[in-house]
Amino acid sequence: MNFSKIISPKLAQKIMNIVFIISIAIVILILVVIIGYILFKGIPVVNLEFLLSTPVDSGKSGGIFPMIVSSLYVTLVAGVIATPLGIGAATYIAEYSKKSKIVDIIRFGAEILASIPSIVFGLFGMVFFVVFLHLGWSILSGGLVLAIMSLPTIFQVSEVAISSIPNSYKEGSYGLGASKWQTVYRVVLPAAIPGIVTGVILGLSRAISEAAAVMYSVGASFQTPISIFDPGRPLPLHLYMLATEGTSLENAYGTATVLIMLILITTIVSNFIISKYQNKIMGK
Amino acid sequence: MVNNKVSEFLIEKGLFITAIFSVVVSLVIIFFILMEGLPAVFKIGFFKFIFGLNWVPSDNEFGVLPMTVCSIYVTVLALIMAVPLSLLSAIFMAEIAPESIRRILKPAIETLSGIPSVVYGFFGLTILVRFVREVFGGTGFSLFTASLILAVMILPTIISVSQDSLRAVPKEYKEASLGLGATHWQTIKNIIVPAASPGIVTAIILGMGRAIGETLAVMMVAGNVAEIPNSILEPMRTITSNIALEMGYAVNIHYQALFASAIILFLIIITLLIIAKYIQNKYKIDLSSA
Numbered sequence: 093m094n095f096s097k098i099i100s101p102k103l104a105q106k107i108m109n110i111v112f113i114i115s116i117a118i119v120i121l122i123l124v125v126i127i128g129y130i131l132f133k134g135i136p137v138v139n140l141e142f143l144l145s146t147p148v149d150s151g152k153s154g155g156i157f158p159m160i161v162s163s164l165y166v167t168l169v170a171g172v173i174a175t176p177l178g179i180g181a182a183t184y185i186a187e188y189s190k191k192s193k194i195v196d197i198i199r200f201g202a203e204i205l206a207s208i209p210s211i212v213f214g215l216f217g218m219v220f221f222v223v224f225l226h227l228g229w230s231i232l233s234g235g236l237v238l239a240i241m242s243l244p245t246i247f248q249v250s251e252v253a254i255s256s257i258p259n260s261y262k263e264g265s266y267g268l269g270a271s272k273w274q275t276v277y278r279v280v281l282p283a284a285i286p287g288i289v290t291g292v293i294l295g296l297s298r299a300i301s302e303a304a305a306v307m308y309s310v311g312a313s314f315q316t317p318i319s320i321f322d323p324g325r326p327l328p329l330h331l332y333m334l335a336t337e338g339t340s341l342e343n344a345y346g347t348a349t350v351l352i353m354l355i356l357i358t359t360i361v362s363n364f365i366i367s368k369y370q371n372k373i374m375g376k
Numbered sequence: 377m378v379n380n381k382v383s384e385f386l387i388e389k390g391l392f393i394t395a396i397f398s399v400v401v402s403l404v405i406i407f408f409i410l411m412e413g414l415p416a417v418f419k420i421g422f423f424k425f426i427f428g429l430n431w432v433p434s435d436n437e438f439g440v441l442p443m444t445v446c447s448i449y450v451t452v453l454a455l456i457m458a459v460p461l462s463l464l465s466a467i468f469m470a471e472i473a474p475e476s477i478r479r480i481l482k483p484a485i486e487t488l489s490g491i492p493s494v495v496y497g498f499f500g501l502t503i504l505v506r507f508v509r510e511v512f513g514g515t516g517f518s519l520f521t522a523s524l525i526l527a528v529m530i531l532p533t534i535i536s537v538s539q540d541s542l543r544a545v546p547k548e549y550k551e552a553s554l555g556l557g558a559t560h561w562q563t564i565k566n567i568i569v570p571a572a573s574p575g576i577v578t579a580i581i582l583g584m585g586r587a588i589g590e591t592l593a594v595m596m597v598a599g600n601v602a603e604i605p606n607s608i609l610e611p612m613r614t615i616t617s618n619i620a621l622e623m624g625y626a627v628n629i630h631y632q633a634l635f636a637s638a639i640i641l642f643l644i645i646i647t648l649l650i651i652a653k654y655i656q657n658k659y660k661i662d663l664s665s666a
Binding site: 101102104105108109111112113115116118119120122123126127129130176177178179180181183184185188189197198200201202203204205207208209210211212213214215216218219220224240243244247271272273294297298300301302303304307308328329331332335336341344348351352355356359363 | 380383384387388390391392393394395396397398399400401402404405408409412460461462464465467468469472473481483484485487488490491492493494495496497498499501502503528531532535558559560561562564585588589590591592595596616619620623624634635638641642645646648649653
């Protein structure tokens with residue numbers, strides 16, 4: 093408080109402007125250094141052979157093909173299960189629910205799910221899917237854990253997207269004699285698709301990044317999984333094991349690079365498609 | 377028409393089931409964790425478990441206090457480093473930066489929050505551990521290293537959530553303040569930040585939840601000694617790392633004790649969630665009465 097007497101407001105303004113710019117510069121620098129360093133070390137390792145061959149000698153050399161398949165596979169399973177559930181829940185809350193008590197409980201349930209630490213999901217996956225339901229260490233068990241983990245993100249983001257559709261859209265549809273579901277299915281959901289897709293991508297990028305949640309449910313097999321009952325070893329788990337067991341730093345950098353690229357490319361491509369779609373339905 | 381009504385009814389019920397699914401799953405998770413964990417609490421004894429200082433599974437000693445303390449230490453340290461930096465950056469993005477720069481920064485920060493935690497941990501293991509060892513001494517595997525990694529990981533979360541709440545402050549507030557002759561910084565300090573503070577607190581709590589729940593990134597750089605560290609350069613082990621490290625081979629009471637420590641984690645997270653809810657609700661009432 094005493095500072096304001098010594099330093100004039102104008103000087104304070106100038107100082108703070110510099111402080112703001114320095115802070116954002118530090119943040120950007122940290123993030124660029126981390127990503128840049130990993131890509132710098134990893135890109136030389138990544139080539140077609142690395143992507144398409146199987147690991148040799150527990151990952152000391154060879155490629156990461158089975159891990160890429162595992163990652164895509166568990167994420168696919170998670171997406172197939174979580175997407176309809178998340179969108180259904182969001183549609184219900186945004187369009188159908190009236191009683192605020194139930195809405196509050198459902199939202200709170202989703203918030204609890206969203207904030208459960210990944211290792212607790214891991215424990216749950218192990219006792220529930222692997223042991224209790226006898227699904228064993230498998231792509232299915234891992235995918236189910238990831239489905240539960242990504243569900244709240246898909247639900248929360250889609251709900252915002254659906255409830256932000258203007259009422260005039262719905263009134264137009266009702267005015268033409270459409271029923272509630274016809275309106276929701278033909279008018280509201282198509283208009284909300286950009287937001288819904290963002291939610292699905294966010295949820296699934298959480299799923300594809302997870303190692304702790306699946307380390308006790310998906311197994312750690314080096315084989316390429318074929319059926320959903322086969323065990324697998326998703327990329328983050330492989331990276332974790334390579335790094336901590338000191339197997340091969342070089343292959344660890346390569347794996348990290350592939351993982352980062354996978355997420356960045358998915359995000360960028362989906363953003364591009366969303367903006368195209370948005371322009372199309374807006375008639376631009 | 378009757379058919380139509382029936383199908384409308386069925387669709388509504390179907391959607392209701394999807395909506396209630398999250399609640400059911402949360403309850404099932406809580407039930408299974410309690411079922412596996414509670415027996416250990418009774419067998420070990422509540423006080424011995426919560427306040428016990430020794431975690432030696434081979435001697436049947438299961439005191440979880442060192443891990444609880446370490447989880448809290450590492451989270452608080454990470455927040456001390458991350459909060460000022462993220463708030464200043466959020467204010468820059470919401471208030472200072474021109475629209476063109478903001479358009480680049482916002483998706484960049486959001487994308488970065490999607491980088492897998494294992495990647496951060498891997499960077500910590502290869503670079504940060506060596507850096508801390510050479511600059512500050514010790515082995516490099518330490519409470520400090522872990523909190524550095526966590527601070528970096530929660531930056532994007534705190535920045536994007538508080539940035540949104542800063543931008544949600546009504547324009548009139550700002551215009552009134554500027555109209556009274558206040559500088560932009562005075563307006564930010566006295567008007568915008570206080571008005572956005574519930575959102576900022578939510579952002580910090582979200583970051584806190586992420587930090588306390590993070591497992592592998594911390595495990596890779598923390599050294600994982602199950603004792604309360606005497607300095608920030610000593611190794612330590614959090615609740616989450618303890619579970620991840622030992623679950624692979626734990627049996628009987630050891631296995632149950634790990635689930636019991638998950639209960640503690642759960643309680644901490646739910647407490648944080650309730651505090652965040654309380655602050656949000658209070659803010660809502662304030663807005664309507666104003």
